[in-house]
Amino acid sequence: MKTPSPWVSAVGYFIFFSRWLQAPLYLGLIVAQLIYVVVFMMELWHLAETVWESFAHPGDAEYALAESTIMLGVLGLIDVVMIANLLIMVIIGGYETFVSRIRLDDHPDQPEWLSHVNANVLKVKLAMAIIGISSIHLLKTFIEVGDIRSDGTTAGESVTGETYTMEGVFWQVMIHLTFIISAVALAMIDRWAPHRPATPGDPSVAAAVGGATAGR
16 A cells, blocks of 8 residues: 655645634533523523412412413423533534544443444434424423414414414424434434444443353
8 A cells, every 4th residue: 555645644634633623613512501501590590480479479360370381481491401412412422523532431420322422323312302302392382372273364372472373383393293204314324324343442342242251
């Protein structure tokens, strides 16, 4: 095999070094996650304040608290948490896959999925996370929406006062189904794609050998 010239090697190393340009992007996502922590605390405070006002003014219709209001508030909190989980997967998985190894071997808090993460696995996990977020939004719509007439021209009343139509709800369901079909397609592609054969130094092989030895 012909040895590449020093100039070609230098260009290759420079291109490979350019992966570190993504590091500030992942640091920026950490800042975005901090913002979501603030948003979560604000929504939690607003929910607690709403419940407290309901208890402080019993019998007052203005401060009456419906179960759907609590449910929508909790779903809003879950939505923020799921988006934060999505950010974590993008930050850790993306950095591990495209920038550099984090070297978390034998760390007690190492995520289970990080040991076998690659670009295809990361795509599937991100698709599943997006489906979860879409499910929360769809469930919020089903709770909020009121009596929509079958002709689709009259919007139903919702708990939050937002306007919904049959066409809008229909397309929201269709978008959710599109996310599901996309995730299934990504999972099938990952399943059919040829995988790298395990090498003797592969950690997964060592773990399998260790488990087999322990079972004897």
